[in-house]
Amino acid sequence: MDISKALDISSAGMEAQTSRLRVIAENLANQDTTGSAPGADPYRRKTVTFAEVLDPATGAQTVSVKRIGKDMTDFTMKYDPSHPAANAQGYVKMPNVNSFVELMDMREAERSYSANLNVMQVTRSMLTRTIDMLK
Incomplete structure (x- = not known):
């Protein structure tokens, strides 16, 4: 595999994980x-x-963000009659964000980013050794 392809593939992976983060x-x-x-x-x-x-440009398969969509799961309802967004029964619609799920997604994205970074570092090291051998 061409060294520049490895760098391009890792770079695309890091960009995708950055968007995810x-x-x-x-x-x-x-x-x-x-x-x-x-x-x-x-x-x-x-x-x-x-x-x-x-x-x-390289002929390699890379990853990219296809789309950023919206999670259509139901909102949770919280009883807070003093809230300005409370309905007639005193309930407020709360976002459908679960911090536990987000933190797990964050850890997975971080690990994927780190794996791509390691590939880039190893590729750079190989390139450096090759240049040293040619001296």
Whole structure:
């Protein structure tokens, strides 16, 4: 395998995981963001979908973000009649963000990013050794 292909593949993986981490951070930041009017929808959790893409420059299969979608699961209801977004019964729609799920996704993204970084470091080391041998 061409060394530059390995670097391109790892780079694409790191970019995809960076996008995933941004979405996770946004979800965690908005886990308590409710609507501003009675009955208004709160923040809706975002999801990331990946796609396998052929890189025409290198001819290698890489990964990219296919789309950032919305999680359509139901909102939870919390009883808080003093909240400005409470409905007539005193319930407020809460975001469908589960911090435990987000933290697990974050750990998985971090490990994937780290694995791609390790590939880049090993590839760089191989390239450096090859250059040293040519001296």
